[in-house]
Amino acid sequence: MSRWEPVIGLEVHVQLATASKAFSGSSTAFGADPNAHTDPTVLGLPGALPVFNRQALDCALRLGLAAGCRIRPHSTFARKHYFYPDLPKGYQISQYDQPLCEGGAIEFLLDDAPRRVRLTRIHLEEDAGKSIHQPGATSLVDLNRAGIPLCEVVSEPDIGSAEEAAAYMRALHQLVRWLGICDGDMEKGQLRCDANVSIRPAGDSALGTRTELKNINSFRFVQKAIEHEIRRQIRVVEGGGQVVQETRLWDADAGTSRPMRSKEEAEDYRYFPDPDLPALVVDDATVEALRTGLPELPMDRCRRYLDQLGLSPEDARVLTAEAPLGDFFDAAVSAYGDPAGARAIANWIQSELLRELNRDGRELAACPMTPAHLARLVTLIEDGTISGKIGKQMFAEMYRDGTAPEHIVARDGLTQISDEGAVEGVAQAVIDAHPDQAAAYRGGKTKLIGFFVGQVMKQTGGKANPALVNQVLARLLSS
Known part of the structure; x- marks a missing residue:
């Protein structure tokens, strides 16, 4: 050949x-x-x-x-x-x-x-x-x-x-x-x-x-x-x-x-x-x-996503596959208010929104969740109000019936626990309840930190700030 x-x-x-x-x-x-x-x-x-x-x-x-x-x-x-x-x-x-x-x-x-x-x-x-x-x-x-x-x-x-x-x-x-x-x-x-x-x-x-x-x-x-x-x-x-x-x-x-x-x-x-x-x-x-009435063309939009928003070629390719999908993404980035949120929004669209649409055989136009709601969900995660895990749980309801994310957080009390004292109390109780695993961690099996993080998140219903949980556990287990 x-x-x-x-x-x-x-x-x-x-x-x-x-x-x-x-x-x-x-x-x-x-x-x-x-x-x-x-x-x-x-x-x-x-x-x-x-x-x-x-x-x-x-x-x-x-x-x-x-x-x-x-x-x-x-x-x-x-x-x-x-x-x-x-x-x-x-x-x-x-x-x-x-x-x-x-x-x-x-x-x-x-x-x-x-x-x-x-x-x-x-x-x-x-x-x-x-x-x-x-x-x-x-x-x-x-x-x-x-x-x-x-x-x-x-x-x-x-x-x-x-x-x-x-x-x-x-x-x-x-x-x-x-x-x-x-x-x-x-x-x-x-x-x-x-x-x-x-x-x-x-x-x-x-x-x-x-x-x-x-x-x-x-x-x-x-x-x-x-x-x-x-x-x-x-x-x-x-x-x-x-x-x-x-x-x-x-x-x-x-x-x-x-x-x-x-x-x-x-x-x-x-x-x-x-x-x-x-x-x-x-x-x-x-x-x-007719020339004046043309929309932004796929490759022009793709270049904008690459050059101005810093997306990867694969992200740009997926988001420009269909005009309505790109329009949804642009509207969400605009509602977020900062191009820096483009990558996170692109990830949510590809990992969650497209998966749900494909599973249901549903057109994007029939999805009740708005771009503004997705932007606000990303904001709540980025500013620490909720955790990423809680965000995924909320996304399912938003996709299903278009509920605003702030309403879900207020209704279900999902605000992330970022108070170090509160997290430390739960973490110490988890360590005390699992002395064998704590001894193994201190003996060098540091990968057990994941076990303790999981237990703390379980005890807090997924509301604890994951980064803070890791930080507190590392300090308590090393003392």
């Missing part, structure tokens, strides 16, 4: 979150009976004319702006001809030589280091239908997907490993969900990937013959399919053969790929401008209005 260098580019189809299809009024809702969401335009009936969905344009522009693309003020739709049963018109409406967005990049962290994969283009197109193959050489066609608006995001061949390809795909998935332009449910086909893979001798600059892998519908399969294809191409070349330019279908169940067809070139599709659709003209005012 070290003798060869993979070169990878991805083409990702992003289903845009519109209520109706790209060029007609049929619904895009998932799960309807087969062929329920069709109309004369989707079916390609004579006389039916397409009308472009403005909401799809806004979604595509938001993605292009977020990726730093150049927005083409004048773009056109083309007809891409091929003949499949699930494409009733005999062509797909897409963009060819004048795409909406060009250039730009997707940024992400890989092994805690920043990576940047350049984009060739982002263009608009409609989806095809779905062929359902049954035993006995019978196939059925469902056209509910036909006409659904897509963005095709085409990367440059900047990706150097299967692991990096999966990380890029995750970053794009995160971005489209962050922008609210795609739900990103891969089981519903809302994000699908084709991978172009080639190999070359390590250190060479010339590109090898590439193959295209189709039908990849998960991050794990992106990595597995590309790893498999890299190994296959190396075996072919080292066996004296040549890699053939072709399209291969990835079979996730078998963990292998198989030839599907020879790779088409642009001329095979016989592109030409769609005569039924006028040019797509995007003015500067539209672009600037």
Whole structure:
């Protein structure tokens, strides 16, 4: 493997979150009976004319702006001809030589280091239908997907490993969900990937013959399919053969790929401008209005967490996985009133809040605990009002019904015992009750301090200040 260098580019189809299809009024809702969401335009009936969905344009522009693309003020739709049963018109409406967005990049962290994969283009197109193959050489066609608006995001061949390809795909998935332009449910086909893979001798600059892998519908399969294809191409070349330019279908169940067809070139599709659709003209005012409305982007927020709040790359990665989680964290840090509390708040979110949400299958929006309540809980621990152990007990109630932490402390009398005289009285009683362990400690088994701390905490119902308990016990046991 070290003798060869993979070169990878991805083409990702992003289903845009519109209520109706790209060029007609049929619904895009998932799960309807087969062929329920069709109309004369989707079916390609004579006389039916397409009308472009403005909401799809806004979604595509938001993605292009977020990726730093150049927005083409004048773009056109083309007809891409091929003949499949699930494409009733005999062509797909897409963009060819004048795409909406060009250039730009997707940024992400890989092994805690920043990576940047350049984009060739982002263009608009409609989806095809779905062929359902049954035993006995019978196939059925469902056209509910036909006409659904897509963005095709085409990367440059900047990706150097299967692991990096999966990380890029995750970053794009995160971005489209962050922008609210795609739900990103891969089981519903809302994000699908084709991978172009080639190999070359390590250190060479010339590109090898590439193959295209189709039908990849998960991050794990992106990595597995590309790893498999890299190994296959190396075996072919080292066996004296040549890699053939072709399209291969990835079979996730078998963990292998198989030839599907020879790779088409642009001329095979016989592109030409769609005569039924006028040019797509995007003015500067539209672009600037959408640019102004963009949220803080995931990598910008990640850099802020690293540079301004001192979080670790792993903390920053987790807290920027979903926009609502990052918003919750920011609100909690703001309520705390000091960036110095960011690490403690991040720890509580990751160790307690996310664990509870995952266990319950609950969305953050359905959690009654507010960011301000979490900030106040951290404050009560930091200023010594309650212990960390008591804090975890309180968190469970706060998560369950949104009770304010101050109310729990006052109601249950949970204020931490930080009076040295009171702690010393309990500690001395514990030592007197366990003379054998005290003698063993004094004989050199100093790890028994943990036993005595546990006993004191038990006697005080977890309210004693742990640091003070350790200090007092060490003094009494050494005297």
